[in-house]
Amino acid sequence: MKETKNKVIVIGGGLAGLVSSILLAKRGKDVLLIEKKTYPFHRVCGEYISNEVLDFLKREAIYPDFLEMPSISRFEFSDTKGQKVRISLDLGGFGISRYVLDEWLYQKAKFFGVEVLTGIQVSTVDFDEKTDKFSLSLSDHSVLEGDYVIGAYGKRSKLDLTLKRPFIQQRSPFIGVKYHLKMDFVRDTVALYNFAGGYCGINAIEEGKFNLCYLGSREQLRKFGSVEEMERQVLWKNPILARIFRESEFLFEKPEVINEINFEPKKPVENHILMAGDAAGLITPLCGNGMAMAIHSGKLAGEALLSGQNRSEIESIYAQSWNAEFRQRLWIGRKVQRLFGAKGVSVFARNLIQHLPFFAKQIIKNTHGKPF
Ligand SMILES: Cc1cc2nc3c(=O)[nH]c(=O)nc-3n(C[C@H](O)[C@H](O)[C@H](O)COP(=O)(O)OP(=O)(O)OC[C@H]3O[C@@H](n4cnc5c(N)ncnc54)[C@H](O)[C@@H]3O)c2cc1C
Structure with a gap:
């Protein structure tokens, strides 16, 4: 009642x-x-969801089980130069738009x-x-x-x-930009690729699609005048991102963009x-x-x-x-x-993940909650 x-x-x-x-x-x-x-x-969002929500969604009968969602258990990181490192995720997550x-x-x-x-x-x-x-x-x-x-x-x-x-x-210096793509990429991995002034996340979502979402700089957008030009001039400096932008099929007519991310x-x-x-x-x-x-x-x-x-x-x-x-x-x-979006610190962060994966996992653990 x-x-x-x-x-x-x-x-x-x-x-x-x-x-x-x-x-x-x-x-x-x-x-x-x-x-x-x-x-x-x-919405502008990376659409990678931590598995800490799984038990709760299932208990409340609001888990979208009608869909096949990619299960994500690895993390790949690149510095601004495109040097990569990959580790497993203890808790992991799934992708859904x-x-x-x-x-x-x-x-x-x-x-x-x-x-x-x-x-x-x-x-x-x-x-x-x-x-x-x-x-x-x-x-x-x-x-x-x-x-x-x-x-x-x-x-x-x-x-x-x-x-x-x-x-x-x-005022916030950040902008957020999102696309859905069809691309050649592993479906069990959430990637975070650095570029000058920001970082770009990529992971699989439903129906064979991928989400590409980045946090960039308002100042760079102003400087280059359009999202497309900023991507070419800034994101493409990371060779991994340049390849993804060149070779993927973009499914939106134009990106979702937001600013004032505080x-x-x-x-x-x-x-x-x-x-x-x-x-x-x-x-x-x-x-x-x-x-x-x-x-x-x-x-x-x-x-x-x-x-x-x-x-x-x-x-x-x-x-x-x-x-x-x-x-x-x-x-x-x-x-x-602070370890993201600049050449020196992103190289430091990549080395840290590569040589001290335990430490990197502790950081991930401390920015996530326990299943509830
Ligand atoms: C670039 C970027 C990437 C991200 N990637 C990830 C990721 O991969 N994984 C992750 O877990 N999180 C990610 N996040 C964070 C995640 O998107 C947010 O934390 C999450 O969406 C918050 O949900 P919410 O319900 O608080 O707000 P929202 O989802 O923003 O919902 C708020 C709603 O309120 C409505 N609203 C606003 N004002 C009013 C009003 N006055 N009256 C009525 N309605 C109103 C809006 O229309 C909106 O629908 C990302 C964020 C950004 C910026």
Whole structure:
């Protein structure tokens, strides 16, 4: 039976938003999810997902088992000159496009009783201490009331401006670019190839396709005027990337591109909103752990709402569990990113992986969580 009191509104239907709303709806909560886009759609993301999420997805009956997904158990790294090294991954992961995964979870959310509004953006969120309720204004000029709000709106939104979150004032030097390809590449490997100013990930996804996604520099894009020219002038300097760009079949008419990718620390609870996924903190993409963290934090937000007896208890349960699970991972991710995107340090990182694989595995372990 659905509870009619304690309405939960979830802002943003990426992994964190979809997972938290499914968890809550399955346990009888009245949940409304608001997503500004309409499914299915592509997102800039490397689409390598750590196996730490497997048990949870299967337990909650939201694992996309209708698909054959590549299982990924090796990691290949190259410095900016194209010198490679390869190691095995202890936990590993699998590849799936966000186009397919988010659509699957969206259908599951509706199936489990989540009310979903798509194509509508939340413009403002206000909390009234007197009534102890949230008021949300939407892009269609309607206003909604809710008892609890999960902010799962991703790495950056206009809402961060209205909430005056400190990181939103800073400009980020990074851009993200994604393609789907048909190419000649091993399907059990996630690769990370460095180039000046960034790094490029490649791994298999469903239906024999591959994802190529890189974190590049806004300054270089400005300098070369177009994504294509920047790729030729910068990424192609790594001979492995030059070959891949020349020989692969690109399946998108144009790349998916985003900018303003900020890795600064954020708070997991702001203005009584439980922030989940990237809205609470974005781990550097080289860790390949952002999707697992979004799923895990969506789970933690749902669990805090289910177990806390009142607002302050819910907020404290969530903040504590979020900090225990993710704060250190995000910090290590920021430090490790310094080993990428420059000639000298990428050669150092390659040597480190080659000669001290145990140390490299420890770094990977520390930027990932345990199966949950
Ligand atoms: C270049 C790059 C490569 C990456 N590669 C990987 C990888 O290989 N593996 C990995 O695990 N992670 C990777 N990540 C990280 C991963 O993509 C994110 O951590 C993950 O998508 C976060 O999920 P989320 O649910 O928090 O946010 P999102 O998936 O971004 O979802 C947020 C949703 O909120 C919606 N929204 C925003 N504002 C509003 C609003 N006001 N009202 C309504 N809806 C709103 C958006 O439309 C969006 O659908 C990568 C990130 C980048 C930048």
